[in-house]
Structure formats: C-alpha cells, structure tokens
Amino acid sequence: MELLEAEAGRSGWTPLLPFRMDGLKGIDLYLKDESLHPTGSLKHRLARSLFIHGLCNGDIGRGTTIIEASSGSTAVSEAYFAQILDLPFVAILPAATSQEKIALIRRYGGGVHVVDDPTEVVATAQGLADDSDGHFMDQFSFASQATDWRSGNIASELFSQMSRERHPVPDWVVVGAGTGGTSTTIARHARYKGISSRVAVVDPDGSAFYEGWRRKDTSFLTSTPSRIEGIGRTRVESSFVPNLIDEMVQVPDGASIVTMRWASERLGRRVGPSTGTNIWGALQLALRMRASRREGSIVTLICDVGDRYASTYYDDDWVTARGIDPTSYRGALSELCSAETRNA
Template sequence: MQLHAAVSEAPSNPSRSDRRWVRHALELLEAEAGRSGWTPLLPFRVKGLEGVDLYLKDESLHPTGSLKHRLARSLFMHGLCNGDIRRGTTIIEASSGSTAVSEAYFAQILDLPFVAVLPRATSPEKIALIRRFGGGVHVVDDPTEVVGTAQGLAEGGDGYFMDQFTYASQATDWRRDNIASELFGQMSRERHPIPDWVVVGAGTGGTSTCIARHARYQGIGSNIAVVDPEGSAFYEGWRRKDTGFVTCTPSRIEGIGRTRVEPSFVPNLIDEMIQVADGASVAAMRWASDLLGRRVGPSTGTNLWGALQLAVRMSASSRQGSIVTLICDTGDRYASTYYDDDWVTGRGIDPAPWVKTLDRFRLGGAPAAPAA
C-alpha cells in the first residue's frame, strides 16, 4: 500500500523536474569537457641544464585561460550531484580571480547567476572577464575576508557558496581524467618518462593534492614540490606539520599563497616545499615570457624559479632526468599589474636582483632524442 502510494506520487513529485535539470546540466558540462580536450606539454630545454629536461604543461590554453578551468567544472559537478546546485541557484565564490573567471563561464553555460567575492587587488583584466561571462563582482578591502564575505552573502541571499578552498581536493577525481593522468601520460614517450619532480604552486592546494594522490594510485615515483610565495602559510604549515598555521601577510603573487593552510592542501603528500621571493617570481615570469614569446602569469614565474632550483641541484649531482611544471595562466590578464614596472615597484617587489641569475639560462636546442 505504501509502495503503491509512493509510485503513484512520483510523477507529480517536483524533485523529478529538478533531477531532469541536474542531469541536463551534467550533460552540458560533459560536452564542454569533450570540447576542451587536453592541454599541451611543451619541452622547455634550457642551456646550462643539459641532462635535465624541463617541461611546461600549458594550462593557459583552457577556454578560460587558466588551470582553474578544470577545477571550476569539477566544483559545478560536485555541487550538482550533492543536490546543492539546482535550477536558478545563485553561485557565490571567494577567489583571487582565476577560479571566478572559470566559474562565471560555467555558470553562463548552465544559465545560473554567479557572484565572485574578490580582493581589491585583483587585476582589472580578470574582473572584466568575469563580467564578460555574465558574473557579478563583490570586492573586499581585506583579502583575508573573501571567504567569510562569500559565506555571508550565500547564507543571507539563499545562494550556494562553492568554497573552492574546502572542496577542491574532494571535487576533483584524482584517479582518472585529471591534470595528473594527462601529464604522466604525455611524458610516457619522453627520454626520461617518469619526472623526478612535478613542481606546482598552491592556492587551494588542490592541484598538488590531485597530482600527488594520482602518482601514488598509479605507482609513479615522481616527487611533488610545492613552491610558495613570501609570507604564505603553506610553507610553515608543511615544515611544522601544523595545518592550523596562520600568517597575517597576504600573498603578493596572485592565485597562490594563503594566510592559512587551506583544507585542500595535504602536507603529508608534499615531498619538498620551496619558498620563492616575490621578486624572483616576477623576474622568472618575465624571463619565461621572453623565451616563450608570449606572456605568462606571475605564479608561472614562481613555478619556474622552483623548477630551475631543482634542475640546478640535479645537474650539480650529475643526475639526468626530467622535471614538469605548469604554465598556470596567461599573462594577458596582468598587463596593467605584474607587467607594469610602476605597479610592481608600488607593491614593494624588486625583480632586479634575480634577473642576473636567470640570465645564466637561455633556451636550449632541439628536443631531446628518445633513449636508444
């Protein structure tokens, strides 16, 4: 009798149409994933580091210009399958900009309202992109307040706080179809197919967590190094094994470095952390942009500085091998900030002392031949 009642009620159950909408939304996201495809892995051989092959996985080539494209899609899928995102749900996110650009793009695909809570220092180019994808922008003066403000807006207005910092490591499937499976797969025919190091920065920590978990899952012996800008909590949290560690010095390298150890960062999984001076990040960003013939963002400079340090260390101990790092985003979105000398000086960042070190390294010759 009860079963009969349940069955006969089902067609008029409003959750049915909700479920249909969710299914349709997931199909739209899967279709987008199919269109977006893999990002290229570029050899970046540098004179002075013979024997160590450096590679850049170019995440700037996603449709929304950064590695956050993958995360944004995963966060929407996570929210949809958890029943948190429904037809008409307003999505709210705390971001330093890149995640918000990507989420605005996906919100537009799903026809959902979107509001980004951003620190005032966020580059105007990113804000323009969020608006171009139909998103709203809420700017806060104190960068440590973006999460609390986003949470408050969601609770006060019946929206859904996406919360990349908590959910990045849960929403991303670290077993398959992710940045790590692509990267290790692309390396498989190279001269040194198992990277000695994979070097990434941490904003949520999700990218490092995904790559490290995937390497363990697949039995790949690569070490994971995380580069961290001045004043960020990740380095000290890792060194002291204290996930409650906090600082009061907001990062000056957009996208990476946090004042607390975010829940998606898993210190146990990280083999080495490298603190990188902000001047070195900016110097390496410009150096790489010159060599590549196109602009990359400041966190890519941080990655390269760390990768070069590890490469020099390998070279000095006559160790041959490979290192992979990421082009995290395009430099076009920093034309009026990190590529503007006055802006950089005004932030108290001085790249000059680091330029000489980088001048030692120039682009190398042809891609290495495969091992005989």
C-alpha cells in the same frame, strides 16, 4: 551534467611543452600549458569539478545563485560555467585583483563584490550565500574533494604525455598552491598508479603553506597575504595535504616576477606571475640535480595567460610601488640560458 560533459569534450587535453635550458644538460624541463583552456587558466579544471560536485550533491539546481571567494582566475572560470548552465554568479574578490580579471568575470555575466581585507573574502562569500539562499562553492575547502584523482585529471594527462619522452617518469612535478587541490591530485594519482615522481610545491612570500608544511601544523597562520595572485594563502587550506608533499620551495616575489617576464620572452607570449613562481622553483630543483650530476626530467605548469596582468605585474611602476625588486634575480636566469654552462 550533459552540458558539462559536452564542454569537457570540447576542451580536450592541454599541451606539454619542452622548455630548453642550455645550462642544464641532461635535465629536461616541460611546461604543461594550462593557459590554453577556454577560460585561460588551470582553474578551468577546478571550476568544472566544483560544478559537478555541487550538482551531484544536490547543492546546485535550476536558478541557484553561485557564489565564490577567489583571487580572480577561479571566479573567471566559474562565471564561464555558470553562464553555460544559465545560473547567476557572484565573485567575492580582494581589492588587489587585476582589473583584467574583473572584466573577464563580467564578460561571462558574473557579478563582482570587492573586499578591502583579503582575509575576509571567504567569510563574506559565506555570508552572502546564507543571505541569498545561494550556494557557496568554497574552492578552498572542496578542491581536493571535488577532483577525481584516479582518472581524467591533470596528473593522468601529464604522465601519459611524458610516456614517450627521454626521461618518461619525471623526477619532480612542481606546482603552486592556492587551494592545494592540484598538488593533492597529482600526488594521490602518482601513488595510485605506482609512479615514483615526487611533488614539490612552490610558495610565495607571505603564504602560510610552507611553514605549515615545515612545522606539520595545518593551523598555521600568517598576517600578510601573498602578493602573487592565485597562489599562497594566509592559512593552510583544508585541500592542502602536507604529508603528500615531498618538498617545498620558498620563492621571493621578485624572483616570481622576473621569471614570469623572462619565460614570456622565451615563449613569445605572456604568462602570469604564478607561472614565474613555478618555473623559478623548478629551476632550483634542476640546479640541485645538476650539482649531484643526475639526469632526468621536471614538469611544471603554465598556470594562466599573462594578458590579465598587463596593468599589474607587467607594469614597472606597479611593481615598484609595492616594494618588489625583481632585478637581482635576472642574472641567475641568464646563466641557465648560456651554452657556456652546459658542462657545469
């Protein structure tokens, strides 16, 4: 626990960046930059919380093998923490996981086991934990339980950082859902502190979260996995609490990818595809506010660094081979940058 507390002290808060949109006069968009964690993603917070959870529950001790099912970023962060604690770590990953993420897991001393069927990663991880007497972290089940939503979390940070802005209480906080832990933490904290901000979850093609939320059916399943790494699931995970979510926005994969690249050009550095999903969804809500002539603020997240997707989402041939056409969405983004739309 001392080692984890020391790491938390070194990591500090992540910045909150204004993201100017000339076409959205009176609406302030902010990006909380989670890519600046030591392991380069939002999942750094979750990984630390899961290790604390496992230690305090007595599930992790000296020499315990840590096993996780992941699309990559959580596994990268958990490998980092396992190395700090001198514990062996094995990641169970879908075959589509980028090679850059796999290389990062191995750089932190982790082992990698690839599964062809992405719907089997959880069962494979649980089976390996049973066979090896290891500890399956199971982020999809424990993300919302392991995170302290009252204080010292992403929500308490962003609301504190917003306190001196022009519109200090965001109309919307927009996040994606992989486990559902981030949306749950932010919504619970807002209710606990009496903050009126609403929480919107963006959901990519192939994910079960939107339909599960719309139908109020947490058993809803889909047959095709999400193609946006880090968010979207074929089932509604237990850490996702639908009745805490005020709005969900479905985002086509092409919109996620073109927005990822467009935002990277504006920021001067690469961000990942789930960040593109977040920003696209935030802009749809901003357009809704503009149409009703409302002013206010919206906060969303930069989820991770884009360098780990150089061979996938930033590769035109890779995108085309998967039947994704991002080109039709770029015009809508260009319109938002135009000074001509300021008074629309």
